[in-house]
Each structure stands twice: as structure tokens, then as C-alpha cells.
Amino acid sequence: MDALKQKFAEKAAALFQENRAMLKEHGDKIIDQVAIRQLYGGMRGMKSMIWETSELDAYEGIRFRGYSIRELRKLLPKAPNCKEPLPEGLFWLMLVGEIPSQEEVNWLTEEWKKRGELPARTTAMLDAMPADTHPMTQLSMGILSLQNDSVFAKRYEEGMPKNEYWDAYYEDSMNLIAKLPRLAAYIYRRTFHNNEHIAADPSLDWGANFAHMLGISEHADFKSLMRLYLTIHADHEGGNASAHSTHLVGSTLSDPYYSLSGGMNALAGPLHGLANQEVIKWILEMVEELGTDTPTNEQITEYINQTLEAGKVIPGYGHAVLRQPDPRYIAQRHFAEEYIKDDAIVSIVWKLFTIVPPILQDLGKVKNPWPNVDAHSGALLMHYGLKEFSFYTVLFGVSRAMGVLAAGVWSRALGMPLERPKSMTSKAIKEFLKKSTVEG
């Protein structure tokens, strides 16, 4: 058994026992109540699942195993000559709750290299799809095409006992995460670069190799950006749509391939991960419409108002949980301040930060007028030459896989059952209200 798996096995066995005892003693205690508003309102704030890898606070933002993004940029191991963390380190942290050593992270980098090869059937399937198929559709189908090799599905078929589920889930998750950069790079190069592919470079870490295979590696800074990007997008506790979808599908004991594909289908929505594509599309349309890439504050205000009057949302702004600027936005902004000088689109993104929030606030209904992660990412990618914005959500997906699959291994280890909440009809709500009025 490898060292990461061994560490996980020990921690998971301990928490499993602890939870059993805790549930026996406290299982009937009420932790939350549900308002009718929440049933109609996308279950906002309803406590409904266990998610070990990260926790989101409305004001502080995301913490991975208790660590903020700012702390992780300092504490996680790094590649030589790079200030940004290696995403491999975050995966280790999410899985076992400890900041890994440099050797531990190097081991994980090597392990993912060994598992990274794509089967020929995956590339053949992608090649058979129309070139204008959305990259997220290709990603989801590419992940499903790998399902044939699921260790979990095979071992389940052979009668795997429950206490081994997590082990098989771990193997699939490691294989899948290892392959995702190659799958995503294949999708990018076939869709936008005449099917001309770039072989993996065995000397590079997971994130840098991804940058290399995309073909955008002439800037060393882009490799650093990829490491940062893949770290900060990885997890946002369990309730967001991609995480929750992965979790729900996994609860049926569908293997990690089915689960992650489901999660990616949720990420592909414009209110979720597709917002990163929508932001840059919206900014480029603004530049075209105004005929300048240095618009004045008045011009930007006018454009924002037009968008709102057309009944559309301002992409990259607002959040279901956050009530402050997203620390993931701030981390990207710090990166831009350090590495990027004089970029017109980046400047627009920064201007939007001061112009959008008061306008949204004045609408009187937007709960969080601040930028989210997607408000900044596209401008950074554009700067380094990754201009094909329909690909942006795929980058998000490669990163998100680490969080949701690490959480999936925990779900299997803790014996989480089939997820099956209760739904109600509007008629039943009316009857409930009538009854509660009569009863006073």
C-alpha cells in the first residue's frame, strides 16, 4: 500500500469509529431547521451532508482543511523557481488533512505521471465528435470513456466488501486525476489547434505538464499560473452544484468516472463554472460594442445597465454563499499585480471591481454584489494566449476533480449511504400551512 493510501486508511478508520460512537450518542440532536423559503430557494444554507475536504465561510471564503488560500500559497510545497503551490500538495492535504512534505508531493507527482496515459479508445471517441462540440461535453464524455477501466466497478462486480469501497475509489480517483490534464489538453488541441498534439514532458509536475501540453508554455509564468489556478479551483465545500452532483451520483455506488462526469455536467452551467467563459465573452463584447479596450467608468456603467435591463445577470458577480470578494478572485488579482503589467482586459476586470458592486447593491435583491472566482480567471488566461474561452470551464473541471474525488474517497470510507432527501409538492405545503394556521 502506498504511503498516502496508508495514511488515509489510518485516519479514515479512526474517524469511522469516532462517527459511529458520536451518532449512537448524539444522532437525534437537531442541528438545523428548514424554512419553506429554502425548499423553493435552491436549498440555500440547508445543512445536508458531510464534506471533509474544505469548508466555506460567507465572509472568510474557502478553507481547505482549515487553511486559507493565502496560507496555502505560503505553506504548500512548490516547484523549483515558482512561488505558487503545487496542486498535488493540495490533493494530499484534502485527502489526509496534513500539509505534505516536498518528498511526499514529489512522490505524488511521479505517481500521477505513471497513471497518466490515455487509452486509444478515448482519443478515437473524441476524434469522432464534431469539432464544434463544446469542450465541456467532450470532457464529460472523455471521462465516461475511461469508465471501462474502473477498479471500483470491476471489484464491485466481483463482490467487494463494503470496507474496501474506499480503496477501489482511491485507485480510480488517482487514475482519473492523473489522466485529466492529458484528456483536457487533447480536447483543446483537437478543437482549436488542428488536432496537433503535444506529448507529455516527463520532467514536469502535474500543472506545468498541463500548461506544456496545451502548447502555452513559452511563458514560464503560465506554468505558475496553472499551478495556482489548479489549486484554488479544487474545492468549495460540498454544497456547490458540481461537488454535490458528484457526491449524489457517488452515493449510488456509481464509480468515480460516472460521478465526476455528472459533476462536470453541473459545472457546465452558466450560473456555475461556465461563468468564467461568460465573463470574458461579456467583456469582449463590451470592448467591441464600445470600440475601445480602455473604456471610461461611464461607458462601463452604461454597458452594465444595458445587460441588467436585458434581463441578464452580470457574470462573475454574486455568490450563493459568499458575502465578500471571493479570496480566489483576490489570489488571482495578486498574481496579476505581480506578473502582468499593462493588460487592457485585466485593467477592465479591475475597473469592474469598483463599478459593478454598487450597481448590484442598488438593485436591492442581490445578496452578494462582490466578484467570485470567475470574474478574474479569463483575463489571466487571455493574457498568456489561451484565448479560446469555451475551453475555460474545462480548466476549472480538471482542478475541481481533485476536491470532489478526495471527498468521494472519504464518503466511501465513512460508509455514507445512498442520498435520498424528501421532496414536497406545493399542494402539500399549502396543506401544511392551513394546518399550522388552524393549530395556531
Ligand code: HAX
Ligand atoms: N447580476 C444580476 N443579478 C444578480 C446577480 C448578478 N451577478 N447575482 C444575483 N442576482 C439576482 C438573482 O438573479 C436573483 O434575482 P431574481 O430574484 O430576480 O431571480 C437575485 O439577485 C437574488 O439572487 P442571490 O440570492 O443574490 O443569488 P443566488 O444565490 O440565487 O445565485 C449566483 C448565486 C452565483 C447564481 C448569482 O449571483 C449569479 O447568477 N451570478 C452570475 C453568474 C455567476 O457569476 N456564476 C458563478 C458563481 C460562482 C461559481 O459557482 N463559479 O463556478
